[in-house]
Amino acid sequence: MEVGPTTHYMMGGVRVDAETQAATVPGLFAAGEVAGGLHGSNRLGGNSLSDLLVFGRRAGLGAAAYAKAQPGEPRVEAAEVGRIAAELVGPFERVQGENPHTVQEALQDMMGTYVGIARTEEDLRTALEAITRAALERRESRGAHTRVEYPDSDKHFGTVNVIVRRQNSAMTVTQEPLPELPAELRRIVEGEV
Ligand SMILES: Cc1cc2nc3c(=O)[nH]c(=O)nc-3n(C[C@H](O)[C@H](O)[C@H](O)COP(=O)(O)OP(=O)(O)OC[C@H]3O[C@@H](n4cnc5c(N)ncnc54)[C@H](O)[C@@H]3O)c2cc1C
Numbered sequence: 470m471e472v473g474p475t476t477h478y479m480m481g482g483v484r485v486d487a488e489t490q491a492a493t494v495p496g497l498f499a500a501g502e503v504a505g506g507l508h509g510s511n512r513l514g515g516n517s518l519s520d521l522l523v524f525g526r527r528a529g530l531g532a533a534a535y536a537k538a539q540p541g542e543p544r545v546e547a548a549e550v551g552r553i554a555a556e557l558v559g560p561f562e563r564v565q566g567e568n569p570h571t572v573q574e575a576l577q578d579m580m581g582t583y584v585g586i587a588r589t590e591e592d593l594r595t596a597l598e599a600i601t602r603a604a605l606e607r608r609e610s611r612g613a614h615t616r617v618e619y620p621d622s623d624k625h626f627g628t629v630n631v632i633v634r635r636q637n638s639a640m641t642v643t644q645e646p647l648p649e650l651p652a653e654l655r656r657i658v659e660g661e662v
Pocket of ligand 1: 503516518519521
């Protein structure tokens, strides 16, 4: 049996409204591992599968309410669908240029080598993608993110989300404050319960 480390779970993902699972792109809803913000820095065992049931339902209800609120039936141009479909499958069919499977393998190798649980600034700068930009900004250790140079957790990073956006063709990294934790949850997080 071959044994090796693998990615277990993504803590982070698409920003969504907690009640409806609506993303910031109108009409797009996300639930499950692709949606960020639910589990904080370390998902507890078993919580992903219950997350799918609870937030999958919310996403379904949110998407249905959004669709019902639209005036009339949406019109989709067949030619536009065809163009976008061709653009998506194009890389898999071309005979020249970068092969998507090679890109995926290279990304997997790079993330496995430089962006494991214990990461340093030098490693993160070598593998500079959206995930590593957020990890560089987080100069602390928390949950599944261990910055070797910053072994302690910093209370400040418990009060913000690190947001990576692509604006024009550049990526930006910002910190945005989290809403106040409800008192009953704060008691659990702070270990009183
Ligand atoms: C080894 C391991 C053990 C785990 N053990 C547990 C556990 O014990 N308990 C627990 O709660 N959780 C566990 N998890 C986590 C849990 O399994 C996942 O978080 C959960 O299955 C994610 O479900 P999802 O529907 O959000 O995403 P996924 O199951 O990843 O579904 C996403 C789907 O989208 C498809 N897709 C991707 N891109 C495209 C595209 N461009 N177009 C169309 N389709 C696309 C994919 O093929 C996939 O079918 C474990 C995970 C791993 C890796």
